[in-house]
């Protein structure tokens with residue numbers, strides 16, 4: 300009796316969430332999936348007729364008249380994936396040691412630090428990226444400083460290069476990496492580390508056999524949260540990347556906003572989504588701690 | 592006693608949140624012999640854990656030396672000390688199987704796999720967990736985790752095993768069973784155990800030697816019987832078991848026996864040796880030292896607590912003063928509350944505290 304009432308209460312509580320996700324998540328997703336198989340309308344929009352050349356353009360079959368196969372799409376997708384991977388790696392390298400440092404701070408300073416790391420969320424992403432533009436441009440802050448102390452003879456060409464894109468993405472993504480990492484590191488039971496030392500493990504062995512596996516959930520979580528939006532990000536390459544820094548997200552953006560080829564944009568979106576999904580599933584299942 | 596571990600003048604203080612300093616170890620000298628079961632006993636906060644951690648190397652001393660086999664080990668990091676610990680929280684590695692937990696010391700020590708597996712099976716067998724190797728720690732009960740922690744700590748054959756209140760999380764039955772098993776294990780392994788507890792009963796049942804600590808110092812050490820029968824101070828007398836303490840002034844000497852008198856006028860017979868009239872002393876009488884009898888201390892029973900085989904009686908002395916606790920057999924003729932009885936005891940068995 301009581302259990303049935305519990306179930307009713309649970310259902311009542313979950314219904315709004317389910318409806319919300321159904322309407323605002325699943326419906327758009329399905330729309331994109333369906334659009335990707337429809338014929339592009341002449342002036343934007345779609346015509347309701349099945350059309351597989353959207354994918355043909357990407358993967359290599361095309362009628363050669365209306366649609367032409369161009370390997371550039373796959374190349375850009377590959378570049379997006381590697382940029383995202385580099386971003387994940389850099390965020391990880393930057394955040395992991397800092398997470399340990401912060402977790403050892405006295406309570407008050409920890410709060411201050413955690414507040415600082417979330418501070419960027421209080422201002423617009425675009426504004427912050429334009430600030431980076433001012434820093435990186437040939438006559439910008441960075442070059443002025445390096446020139447000033449005589450480290451370089453001529454201004455560095457960083458802006459509108461892949462370096463600038465990765466730099467900007469790392470900057471944007473750091474809080475998303477740091478927070479799950481910090482949670483995992485902060486939860487780490489100190490007595491496990493002591494037990495490892497006590498049993499004769501060196502610092503390095505302790506790190507590899509105890510600390511790393513124990514914080515792995517945070518590493519995986521942070522990496523996933525950083526990787527997904529990084530692959531599809533189009534704002535950072537828009538502002539800092541120039542033509543050479545074009546990423547998969549920009550392609551989608553162009554198809555929907557400039558070229559007004561919605562089905563092709565939808566096909567590109569579906570491609571990005573499936574590739575990200577495949578990469579993540581492989582990554583997460585591979586990293587599941589192996590047990591001997 | 593062959594000296595295995597030697598601690599001299601150990602001092603360690605910590606900053607308190609109030610801005611002061613507290614001496615967790617305030618000049619501790621301790622010897623542990625090979626194959627000895629030593630128990631550190633004392634109330635919470637008296638420095639037991641700090642002393643243990645300075646042996647394992649997790650706490651550096653402000654002053655003093657720690658020698659093992661005559662070698663100063665004070666500067667060695669924990670992983671270089673031939674000492675292993677059973678942690679209070681067990682500290683098992685949750686991401687490893689039971690077998691890998693147990694074999695960890697050998698794994699990091701570079702022992703070959705086959706040899707390791709053999710040793711793990713043997714260690715698991717010793718603690719009664721044969722066949723549990725493939726499980727995760729989370730799939731074990733509290734008592735089983737305790738045993739895994741134990742097996743993990745002994746597999747590397749340490750010179751000393753340190754145990755910080757390892758039984759405090761177990762229920763009473765399991766605790767008593769583990770007490771016996773630990774004692775047997777220590778005997779079979781032939782290594783020294785330094786065991787920390789705040790439970791006097793545990794200390795009495797397991798130890799070769801009990802070291803009673805108080806506020807960073809060693810208050811008294813000796814065999815369990817010695818500590819129980821001959822406490823040197825009021826603190827030790829009250830901490831170990833139930834006790835009746837009587838502050839008396841020696842009134843007169845009658846041959847072998849001295850008669851002491853409390854402030855309320857209760858007269859107690861004491862062993863006379865070394866006492867002179869007018870001396871003040873504190874007499875220690877355990878509840879089981881008393882017998883109900885026809886003559887002796889006149890008392891009125893005020894409360895009676897049924898314990899199964901025994902009764903815990905609280906008796907108010909006729910002249911007044913604090914209640915006396917008496918352990919009596921629960922028999923048909925056991926006194927009722929309100930009964931006036933006499934308490935007899937053996938004057939020679941009365942223990943006097945030094946310098947009271």
Ligand SMILES: Nc1ncnc2c1ncn2[C@@H]1O[C@H](COP(=O)(O)OP(=O)(O)O)[C@@H](O)[C@H]1O
Nearest residue numbers: 605606613615634635636637638639640641642
């Ligand atoms: N790391 C520490 N920082 C500050 N104070 C500590 C620390 N470790 C122990 N103390 C203090 O030292 C005293 C002794 O502690 P401890 O050795 O843990 O006692 P026990 O194990 O006998 O309960 C306590 O007052 C405790 O608060």
Ligand SMILES: [Mg+2]
Nearest residue numbers: 636639640641
């Ligand atoms: Mg303690």
